[in-house]
Amino acid sequence: CSELVDMSLLMDVMEIREEIDGASQDAEVLRTLLGQNERRVEETVRLLGRAFDEDGGDMDAARRLTAQLQYWKRIEEKIVDKLS
Numbered sequence: 001c002s003e004l005v006d007m008s009l010l011m012d013v014m015e016i017r018e019e020i021d022g023a024s025q026d027a028e029v030l031r032t033l034l035g036q037n038e039r040r041v042e043e044t045v046r047l048l049g050r051a052f053d054e055d056g057g058d059m060d061a062a063r064r065l066t067a068q069l070q071y072w073k074r075i076e077e078k079i080v081d082k083l084s
Helices: 007-022 027-053 059-083
Strands: none
Touching: 007 027, 007 059, 027 059
16 A cells, blocks of 8 residues: 555645644534545546546555545544544
């Protein structure tokens, strides 16, 4: 999976998880983080659609974006769990 995910994404994910942990009792901050994450998901899905729309499809980009989307969805789950 390391070839599918670059270090900058992993660093971003780590920072976001730290923010979530730091805001574990602050519903307003968690909702803000959830909104930010929803925008990341939307952008990744948009780029994924473009990867498939290209002539013949860009499967390497699609694989990388799918891995990225999995990270964003896990972050979403973590935030929703904290809000519950």
